[in-house]
Amino acid sequence: MSFDLNAVRRYFPILEWGSRYNRDTFTNDGVAALIVTIMLIPQSLAYALLAGLPAEMGLYASILPLVAYAIFGTSRALAVGPVAVVSLMTAASVGNMALQGTAEYALAAITLAFLSGLILLAMGLFRLGFLANFxxxxxxxxxxxxxxxxxxxxxxxxxxxxxxxxxTLFETIQSILGNLGQLNVITLIIGVSATAFLFWVRKGLKPFLIGIGLKPRMADISAKAGPVVAVVVTTLASFAFGLSEHGVKIVGEVPRGLPPLTLPVFSGEIWAQLFGSAVLISIIGFVESVSVAQTLAAKRRQRIVPDQELIGLGASNIAAAISGGYPVTGGFARSVVNFDAGAETPAAGAFTAIGIALAALFLTPLLYFLPIATLAATIIVAVLSLVDFSILRGTWAYSKADFAAVLATILLTLGLGVETGVSAGVILSIGLHLYKTSRPHIAEVGLVPGTEHFRNIKRHDVLTAPHVVTIRVDESLYFANARFLEDYIYDRVADCDEIKHIILMCPAVNEIDHSALESLEAINLRLKDMGILLHLSEVKGPVMDRLQKSHFLQALTGQVFLSQFAAIKALELPDVAVS
Amino acid sequence: MSFDLNAVRRYFPILEWGSRYNRDTFTNDGVAALIVTIMLIPQSLAYALLAGLPAEMGLYASILPLVAYAIFGTSRALAVGPVAVVSLMTAASVGNMALQGTAEYALAAITLAFLSGLILLAMGLFRLGFLANFxxxxxxxxxxxxxxxxxxxxxxxxxxxxxxxxxTLFETIQSILGNLGQLNVITLIIGVSATAFLFWVRKGLKPFLIGIGLKPRMADISAKAGPVVAVVVTTLASFAFGLSEHGVKIVGEVPRGLPPLTLPVFSGEIWAQLFGSAVLISIIGFVESVSVAQTLAAKRRQRIVPDQELIGLGASNIAAAISGGYPVTGGFARSVVNFDAGAETPAAGAFTAIGIALAALFLTPLLYFLPIATLAATIIVAVLSLVDFSILRGTWAYSKADFAAVLATILLTLGLGVETGVSAGVILSIGLHLYKTSRPHIAEVGLVPGTEHFRNIKRHDVLTAPHVVTIRVDESLYFANARFLEDYIYDRVADCDEIKHIILMCPAVNEIDHSALESLEAINLRLKDMGILLHLSEVKGPVMDRLQKSHFLQALTGQVFLSQFAAIKALELPDVAVS
Structure with a gap:
């Protein structure tokens, strides 16, 4: 067997960009990495908290996974690591199995990352990326x-x-209200002021910095460091005033050092429990990641390879699992920052990993006094930018079926949790699509006088003859609508004894599956019993190729016409009457 | 509120045909009912046996349900009652909950009929008959x-x-082989000879009777009485030789009298356990029933109303549940016999019910000595006519996706049981349909010289210009293929810097859903970043109406052309080059 270099290149995109790596690229990647590192330190701690995990697991999930993606990923700007939605899904999934804070809980999160990695790798190797389209x-x-x-x-x-x-939203609010007696005023002050500060950083800091003379690009980048300021200030306050003795919860001891080597649980029972969640996390992580990667790649006329992205993300998650992390994916906001800061290759991610590793080695003691309320403020400000109800207005105007899918997804996610919500959304959109195509638009058409065009008899003044009925189906014919067409034709002919010819006009029929073929055979047979001939017109090439492999064309009582006009000329003219 | 007579007529088809009932119709319905009754007596006992129920429940399921269908059903020829497939599904469903022969088992079957009736009624009232299309x-x-x-x-x-x-097939064969030591030779002789006789009746009796001078129609009807002959002869033999003392299993005591009044179990837990099975039984029963009803109606240019059929079958199943029966539906073979024997209205079914009621009142003592092997022979001969592998050959030639769905359904039904088999089949066919439409046929087209037609550049010698690319998508654009189109276009333009215009030719696009709309917006935006204009051509009316409700047309960098030729004239000519 010869050594297939192209296959190696396909699976290791690093070989391609690595060979052209130079000092300029290094500088650009390095600057981007520095900015992303500053942004990622508080985020990684906060998202670990959201996932119900110890803070250091957020750091660990931001080291080896980034290196793995740098080797296998195809996006030049994607910043991989812990993200909000996947952290929430991890909490929902693992929370069903173990109590937060226990070793079993952390181990379940590691196993979830491992399973998710295997699923992503398998999807990549078997090119199942299209599953995300659903x-x-x-x-x-x-x-x-x-x-x-x-x-x-x-x-x-x-x-x-x-x-x-x-x-769920209801459970959470109820639980908060029930415990409102525990309210800690100092925590509230820290939390509210950190939130307000971060909102101002997000909206007002950049204009402010530009106002005091910074260049827009520099102002933009500086504004990204806002969360670090919040972290530093509140940590110092917490340390100086001994706030933890007044009931303010702080991060506490974060182990110092590089990620430990960890292994997932190898238990069929636990894998079975986590499998459904791992599939959802994988697909949602992939969709989020590939959308941002594609958007950024297009801006520089680059390409990403979705199936290889699956492999890159799969490798990242397996790296997370063996180094004390939890499920990761490409984050939206962080990738945009990485891109804007000038990242040119996936090496920027590897440099970020080095930054986070240094933080894990040297900065963790400084995080001891960091109030948890500050991290919560970071999360709140980050995720509220995800909340966007305009999709409701947009879909309401455009398509009621899509609106129903959005509304159901939102209500069920809030009311029954993330996994039920997204599963119901997927099932509903598939169901609505099938429902729509199961009742296709069917028009009876006639000849527009003086032309060779045919139009709906209900909308236009067209010529028809009483003994010829032309039915245009605006949909592929397949199992979900095969019976609908049968019903339609039987109803049409049951009403009227004059009919001698039915022409099925097929310019929009992109496929006829075996169910629809059997329906056409049944229609042909029953019309024959009634003394009516069935004809086809304007059948597409690939559909015709397929029909020729069946016995339908031999059994067809009528003819197949290349054009509808030819059909009408043969069957109807010269005795045309105005309908 | 005025009394809506049309609504009453819709829900009570009996009012329509009943008002025109006369002596001729009565005679024809009566003759058909007599023949169906003779056929139904052994079948109803046998199918009850197959469902794991006492023989009399087969008779009970053939009385009141037929009357209910006669009131609510729209088919003139459908013969409702116990059928093989639904009996098997009943056994599979109820067998998970209780031991055969126990009172709980019978009660579960009654409850299953009740649930199935409710589901069918609900589907009818909410017009959900389309669900059967899946x-x-x-x-x-x-x-x-x-x-x-x-x-x-x-x-x-x-x-x-x-x-x-x-x-499952494997379990059953294994179980039979394991107990082969119990083999009873006399039973075997009865079973094999009854089977052989019934096969001969089915294939050879009619030609034989015609050979000895009977008219074809008479011969045909007489042949239907074959099973009764087998029942009479083997019952007499069993009685005369006291075969039950030699280990031949016989039907034994069958209670004499009309059906008892029964009630289903009203238990949330049991309903939850039976619900999935009840849905499958309802849908499969409905599909079987409506197919044969439609075929027979078309032969006489009559119509059936599928949504009202749901109500008719729902009423039948509720009638079964309150009169000691089990799930029923319209049987294929029996309906054809009913039709051929001249049944003109649903009254034939009511007359059959009277026949079976008389049998339950007077004939049951005569069934005491009937060997069970005879009933098994009746079932085997009836169901082997259902076995038809030609669908494998047909789908293999016509469509590999359909072939995969058939093969998976057959193997999983045999290997894992009826419920898993049919569920997997449904999921697989929906999945394969979505997969196919998720990778639509996309062709790049050019102008056929001297015409206004456009054809695939890979198959025809056509004219194109290097700065204009026309892409024709042969599928509706929706979520499953939105990303595919994006990928296709980005790949196409990434390869080539000359491109200035992309025309999306949409004559086969029957729908653009909100996902596809967003993809088009993204494509438009990214092409704009690259200095490429996006145009549309030949957009269908309903699709255009929808697009006008969005902001897409305002954002579109290019134009919407009514015809592709107009687009080319505007963008490409006069500097046309041959590709």
Missing amino acids: LSHPVIAGFITASGILIATSQLKHILGVSASGH | LSHPVIAGFITASGILIATSQLKHILGVSASGH
């Missing part, structure tokens, strides 16, 4: 919005300094 | 064939006189 845009939009609300609500307890739990 | 023809054909094999195999134990159980 998450329609409205379902994703609804899901992300609802997740943002759920996440923000779940963090309210940290702002208030009360304990609470729950996987 | 059972594709190949899946139904595969399921019926596999069920036939399962049923025939399950009856082998009665022919051999051994005990056995199992819901």
Whole structure:
């Protein structure tokens, strides 16, 4: 067997960009990595908290997974690591199996990352990336919005300094209200002021910096460091005033050092329990990741390879599992920052990993006094930008079916949790699509006088003859609508004894599956019993090729006409009457 | 509120045909009912046996349900009652909950009929008949064939006189082989000869009777009485030689009298356990019933109303539940006999019910000595006519996706049981349909010289210009293929810097859903970043109406052309080059 270099190149995109790596690229990647590192330190701690995991697992999930993606990924700008929605899904999934804070809980999160990695790798190797297409845009939009609300609500307890739990909006709010007696005023002050500060950083800092003379690009980048300022200030305050003795919850001891070597649980029972969640996390992570990667690649006229992205993300998650992390994916906001900061190759991710590794080695003792309320504020501000109800207005105007899918996804995600919400959204959009195509638009058409064109007899003044009925079906014929067509034709001919010819006009029929073929055979046979001939017109090439492999064309009582005009000339003219 | 007579007529088709009932119709219905009654007596006993129920429940399921259908049903020829496939499904469903022969088992079957009746009624009232469309023809054909094999195999134990159980082919065969030591030779002789006789009746009796001078129609009808001959002869033999003392299993005591009044169990837990099975039984029963009803109606240029059929079958099943029966539907073979025997209205079914009621009142003592092997022979001969592997050959030639759906349905039904088999078949056909439409046929087209027609540049010598690319998509654009189109266009333009215009030619695009709209917006935006204009041509009316409700047309960098030729004239000519 010869050594297939192209296959190696396909699976290791690093060989391609690595060979052209130079000092300029290095500088650009390095600057981007520095900015992303500063942004990622508080985020990784916060998202670990959201997932119900110890803070250091957020750091660990931001080291080896980034290196793995740099080797296998195809996007030049994607910033992989812990993200809000996947962290929430991890909490929902693992929370069903173990209590937060226990070793079993952390181990289940590691196993979830491993399973998710295997699923992504398998999808990549077997080129199953198309599965992600079954998450329609409205379902994703609804899901992300609802997740943002759920996440923000779940963090309210940290702002208030009360304990609470729950996987649905109602449970969480009820739990917070029930424990409102525990309210800690100092925590509330820290939480509210950090949130307000971060909102101002997001909206007002950049114009302010430009106002005092910074260049727009520099102002933009500086504004990204806002969360670090919040972290530093509140940590110092917490340390100086001994706030933890006044009931303010702090991060506490974060182990210092590089990620430990970890292994997932190899238990059929646990894998079976986590499998459904792992599939959802994989697909949602992939969709989020590939959307941002594609958007950024297009801006520089680059390409990403979705199936290889699956392999890159799969490798990242397996790397997370063996180094004490939890499920990761490409984050939207961080990738945009990475791109804007000038990242040119996936090496920027590897440099970010080095930054986070240094933080894990040297900065963790400094995080001891960091108030948890500050991290909650970081999360709230980050996720509220995900909440966007405009999809409801957009789909309402455009398509009621899509609106129903969005609304159901939002309500079910809020009311029953992330996994039920997104699953119901997917099932509903598939169901609605099948429902729509199961009742295709069918028009009876006639000849527009003086032309060779045919139009709907209900909308236009067209010529028809009483003994010829032409039916145009505006949909592929397949099992879901085969019976509908049968019913339509039987109803049409049952009403009228004059009919001698039925022409099925097929310019929009892109496929006829075996069910529809059998329906056509049945229609042909029953019309024959009634003394009516069945004809086809304007059948597409590939559809005709397929029909020729069956016995239908031999059994067909009528003819197949290349054009509808030829059909009418043969069957109807010269005795044309105006309908 | 005024009294809506049309609504009453819609829900009570009996008012329509009943008002025109006369002596001729009565005679024809009566003759048909007599023949169907003779056929139904052994069948109803046999199918009850197949369902694991006492023989009399088969008779009960053939009385009140037929009257209910006569009131609510729209088919003039459908013969409702116990059928093979639904009996097998009843056994599979109820067998999970209770032991055969117990009172709980019978009560579960009654409850299943009640639930199935409610589901059918609800589907009828909410016009959900389209749900049955999701059972594709190949899946139904595969399921019926596999069920036939399962049923025939399950009856082998009665022919051999051994005990056995199992819901899959493997389990059943293993169980029979394991108990082969119990083989009863006399039972075997009765079983084999009854089977052989019934096969001969089916194939050879009619030609034989015609040969000895009977008219074809008379010969045909007489041949239907064959099973009764087998029943009478083997019952007499069993009685005369005291075969039950030699280990031949006989029907034994069958309670004499009209059906008792029964009630289903009203338990949330039991309903939850039976619900999935009840849905499958309802849908499969409905599909089987409506197919034969439609075929027979078309022969006389009559119509059936599928949504009202749901109500008719729902009423039948509720009638079964309150009169000691079990799930029923319209049977294929029996309906054809009813039709051929001249049934003109649903009254024929009511007359059949009277016949079976008389049998329940007076004939049951005569059934005491009837060997069970004879009933098993009746079932085997009836169901082997359902087994038809030609669907495998047909789909293999016509469509590999349909072939895969048939094969999976057959193998999973045989290997894992009826419910898993048919569910997997449905999921697989929906999945394959979505997969196919998720990778639509996309062709790049050019102008056929001297015409206004456009054809695939890969198949025809056509004119193109290097700066204009026309892409024709042969599929509706929706969530499953939105990303595919994006990928296709990005790949196409990434390869080539000359491109200035992309025209999306849409004559086969019957729908653009919100996901696809967002993809088009993204494509438009990214092409704009690259300095490429996006145009549309030949957009269908309803699709255009929808697009006008969005902001897409305002954002579109290019134009919407009514015809592709107009687009080319505007963008490409006069500097046309041959590609």
